[in-house]
Amino acid sequence: MELITSIRKAIDYMEKHLTDNISAQDVADQVYLSPFFFQKGFSLITGYGLGEYIRNRRLHNAALDLKETEDKVIDIALRYCYETQESFSKAFSRFHGVTPTQAREGADVKTFLPLSIKVQVQGGIQMEYKVTTMFQLKVIGFQKEFDYETAYQDIPKFWDEICEKYAANVYAGNEPANPQEKAIIDHCIGEYGVCIDDIGGGKFRYLVAGKYSGGDVPDGMVVYEFPRGDWAVFDCIGPIPESLQSLNTRIFKEWLPGNPDYELCGNGNVEWYDCVNGEKTDKDYHSAIWIPVKKKA
Template sequence: MDWLERMNRALDYIEENLDEEIEYKKLAQVASCSEYHFSRMFSSLVGMTLSEYIRRRRLTRAAFELQKSDLRILDIAVKYGYESADSFSRAFQKIHGIKPSEARNKGASLKAFPRTTFQISIKGEKEMDYRIEHIDYELRIVGNGKSVKTAKAFKTIPKLWSAAKKDGFTQQLIDMSWENPKCTLEGILGVCGSEAAIKDEEFTYFMGVRYDGEVPADMETITISPSTWAVFPNIVEAWKRLYVEWVPTSGYELANLPCIECYYGPKHKPRHELWVPVIP
């Protein structure tokens, strides 16, 4: 089963369970995809978070039911995952611009958000440089994590690094790094999702370095198991093209580990790289 078919099976699962609880773990399993990466891959392909897509599809279904059935508004609200008529009404009005009660009026104007289907259009306009790296030992990364809203990640993360530079945290990491180099992943690191799996709405961005020494009292430690990595120069461009262009046609699967942004020292070329965990 190829990548495209698996992703469309995940969309089938969503459609079949709009009036049930949708577990993201189960959704990733249906897609045969890493839990770490499914939500981010989905948002890159669709242009919105997974939770927002599910919300819009449910509210589209709810609008149809309001017009075609005599069910109470509260019953429809509960059916589509809302705990009260008030919370349902607020969400409904945000999408459709009118209250649920008004949706039953003849001539009421509503919005139908269509089901998405994944297709691949390979343009081949620009090549993607990458290499494969194998790290056969456990990576011990020391630093601190910050919660980041997924939808605002590209704006928030640069601000985190700017603040870290101002308060001396970046310099502290620099002083700890390169003491005992043992692989090419030597630099200031941004680990994208250090918890068991990246959540849809937010994730933990862990700022640190690979370090084998004594852990400072004000820092935490995460470990990453031995793995294979696809490495791309230019972090911003790599993020934009990774899930849309490289993954679908690469022949690799994404491993159930976080991606790592690596920022190197002066004179290093390239200045930064995106490390993506993969399996053949």
Template sequence: MNAQIGREASLNGIEPKVPEHIMPVVKAIGFIEERLNEPLDVKQVSGHIGFSEYYFHRMFLSVLGESVAEYVRKRRLSEAARRMLAKDEKLIEIALACGYDSQEAFTRAFKTMFGMTPGVFRKRGRMSLEKKPATIDMMLHLEEGGLTMQPVIVEHKEELVIGMGGSFSENPFWEINKLWDKFNEREKEIPNLKGSYALGVCMPKHDDLPVKEGDTFVYIAGRPVSTLDDVPEGMVAVKIPARKYAKFTHKGPLTNLPHTVNYIWGTWLPKSEYKHAHSPDFELYDERFDVKSLSGEIDIFVPIA
């Protein structure tokens, strides 16, 4: 098994039981990731796995919710984005390395996925939308119905939120969990609380929260309030505007939430008819989520246009 694909597949050395029909897709992902910068098509991948193109295409699509070609394209563009931030390479060199014949074709594909040109992305200097390698854990999460594959499009009201926040980079699960622990200790200090739910707000930056070097976003653990007039010391306020959202529902352990997020941003959004709007996205925790077992249902609201 490819080490990159399998590294999330075990916990304390115990391998999860993987359904037989998923293993060919796991093998295919390993084959693709090892040859990401080489010419690849579904015929090569299916031939390596030992299935017909037609059968393998349907298998891959049923497990990951996208075709082999879509997966390869988004993975290459994500790696290209990383290279742009890490190195001072010419765009044409990155374009050719990603399998594009010209910088123009690369720019069109990049803008379609990221909503901006490579030049604007480079100046912005941070990742937002990203397609990460599919892992066994992610496939099992999708297989077991760990999220609603297609969201409900809703109009959500304005939310005024007070909470505690910080800046984070990739794979921030445990750091954000610690932030929630700190917030829960001080939650009762917040005046004018409204509703019985909590909100986890994600945004590129916040005027009152410094972004540490290398971090790519800001996260705020908070509660909705009726007014932002009285913010306790050490906390921040944020206004989430009323607008249209794609609402997904994560189901199961909180530890699987990154798989849901990766699917939304890496698979659903790039292939949907919508674009990400420049507004905070947020998680809503209510009575369906058990804070003791850290498991249950969480609604994820992604602003769209």
């Protein structure tokens, strides 16, 4: 139950530091997890992005301060880490549906209490996985930065963008017209979707990628290498992206919190897509999620 325990500890930490300018890195450091894996687990288990949760708790407390004290609005804004009264008033009105002045005068405001995390064991369908040791995995691909809180919506759009800009010509059976199109053929780009957490600021890198087989790296592309290690491999059958996102949610809500043998390690994970058989919209389409893990002490 280490992930659940970590989220509980993180909530306690955030409650004590709502008036401090804390970041996702600060919170993740308290529970000894990478920001990428912690924020993903927090969002999937609680239903809130980490930044969204902190913001909602601050605005809840700010409403209480408006109603229970005579402190100036600007002082309350600064207390809860807003740089100006205007930015605070805008966020306050968007969340509560009333202005700070109206709240002070007695208008109703929203309640957003600290989360209480409870463990609920759900059964019926066993989640199949295997743990295997892989050699170094070097990938090449097109890269873009994403925000943790909107990644589920934005990453499929990135795939569409890459396919339209670089892959449509070669997928139609034509000869590559530029180095990027040649790289798609040479390295089977599109076989992997790679998440890498190494930039901070509530963001991570995502690559539409393939296995790097050497040679030039065209403009607009990058190479990344995972070290040798153990990976938990979860097979997925169903149309993309819905089935893979559903599996990802189950991994973090069901498999990881209750797994007695393995815990997360590293700073990334890989989505694998079958580039040979079937279409991604097929009901029996095969894909997988690979997550780096280590044996629990």
